Amino acid sequence: MENIENLSYEELLERFKILLKKNSLKYTAQREAILKTLFDNPDHFTPENLYLLVKENYPKLNTGITTVYRTLNLLEENSIATSISFGAQGKKFELGNKPHHDHLICEKCGLIVEFEDATIEKLQHKIAKLHDFKLTDHLMQLYGVCKKCQTT
Amino acid sequence: MENIENLSYEELLERFKILLKKNSLKYTAQREAILKTLFDNPDHFTPENLYLLVKENYPKLNTGITTVYRTLNLLEENSIATSISFGAQGKKFELGNKPHHDHLICEKCGLIVEFEDATIEKLQHKIAKLHDFKLTDHLMQLYGVCKKCQTT
DNA sequence: CTGTGTGCAAACATTTTGCAAGCAG
DNA sequence: CTGCTTGCAAAATGTTTGCACACAG
Numbered sequence: 404m405e406n407i408e409n410l411s412y413e414e415l416l417e418r419f420k421i422l423l424k425k426n427s428l429k430y431t432a433q434r435e436a437i438l439k440t441l442f443d444n445p446d447h448f449t450p451e452n453l454y455l456l457v458k459e460n461y462p463k464l465n466t467g468i469t470t471v472y473r474t475l476n477l478l479e480e481n482s483i484a485t486s487i488s489f490g491a492q493g494k495k496f497e498l499g500n501k502p503h504h505d506h507l508i509c510e511k512c513g514l515i516v517e518f519e520d521a522t523i524e525k526l527q528h529k530i531a532k533l534h535d536f537k538l539t540d541h542l543m544q545l546y547g548v549c550k551k552c553q554t555t
Numbered sequence: 556m557e558n559i560e561n562l563s564y565e566e567l568l569e570r571f572k573i574l575l576k577k578n579s580l581k582y583t584a585q586r587e588a589i590l591k592t593l594f595d596n597p598d599h600f601t602p603e604n605l606y607l608l609v610k611e612n613y614p615k616l617n618t619g620i621t622t623v624y625r626t627l628n629l630l631e632e633n634s635i636a637t638s639i640s641f642g643a644q645g646k647k648f649e650l651g652n653k654p655h656h657d658h659l660i661c662e663k664c665g666l667i668v669e670f671e672d673a674t675i676e677k678l679q680h681k682i683a684k685l686h687d688f689k690l691t692d693h694l695m696q697l698y699g700v701c702k703k704c705q706t707t
Numbered sequence: 708c709t710g711t712g713t714g715c716a717a718a719c720a721t722t723t724t725g726c727a728a729g730c731a732g
Numbered sequence: 733c734t735g736c737t738t739g740c741a742a743a744a745t746g747t748t749t750g751c752a753c754a755c756a757g
């Protein structure tokens with residue numbers, strides 16, 4: 404799968420169109436509205452949230468939540484979007500156009516520091532290989548107390 | 556929160572009883588059946604799976620799935636059990652009495668493989684130190700496709 | 708034109724809640 | 733006895749599917 408990190412919206416849209424064509428799928432206004440809304444907002448969305456925002460930004464399209472679900476699944480299957488699960492409360496999606504990063508989270512003040520460590524990534528691949536898994540993604544969050552909160 | 560790693564069943568049950576008493580909750584046969592079933596089986600359970608197994612092992616109790624849900628939530632709130640989310644497919648639970656480990660998760664069939672890697676743990680501490688964090692906990696989940704699902 | 712996409716409503720799957728009866732303390 | 737707990741059924745959530753019409757290619 405190709406890497407879509409740091410693409411501009413135009414490049415991303417181009418990738419999307421190529422993908423659609425390759426699978427005999429059609430380029431529709433609703434699909435673009437969903438992609439654009441995800442791109443314009445760096446947040447993580449539940450399908451419901453995204454549906455409401457698309458409706459607000461593109462009221463004329465009258466997009467249904469069904470289409471949001473179908474498009475999110477399409478984007479995820481093609482590695483354009485990724486999701487994080489929340490048990491019975493469903494999933495949250497984000498576009499995969501940001502460089503990979505993990506999170507260091509302060510339990511006192513909520514500060515979030517992003518980091519990247521190539522050695523850990525390599526070890527993760529080694530572990531996956533050991534268990535015959537084809538790795539697609541990972542989630543790593545370190546919890547602790549930041550410098551400021553340690554002194555106060 | 557106290558550490559419950561490596562406790563025997565008797566010790567675990569004792570902790571559970573103390574917890575119940577402290578919160579004016581009652582010690583019931585169903586609650587014990589659920590705890591025991593989790594203890595006897597090192598797997599990760601969906602509420603549904605656990606419900607079926609409890610019914611099979613303790614048919615006389617006629618335990619309802621409602622009680623399984625309520626007990627799992629009780630155990631999780633009190634850090635006796637932990638859960639992993641699977642989007643629309645819900646959660647899987649396990650007892651927290653096992654030594655620390657992380658999870659490798661198959662995105663197709665939900666298979667969970669546990670692993671432990673000392674080198675990664677060391678690197679995590681290094682990263683925390685680099686950002687002046689005092690590390691208290693971490694969460695690492697690797698997502699991928701297991702051997703079986705790669706071939707089918 | 709052909710066949711994919713869409714919104715709607717209904718179906719599904721999972722989890723939570725209301726309630727009357729049961730039982731632990 | 734008191735009030736927490738239980739199982740059942742119903743409700744609430746979240747997601748998917750069937751269908752007839754719309755529309756991209």
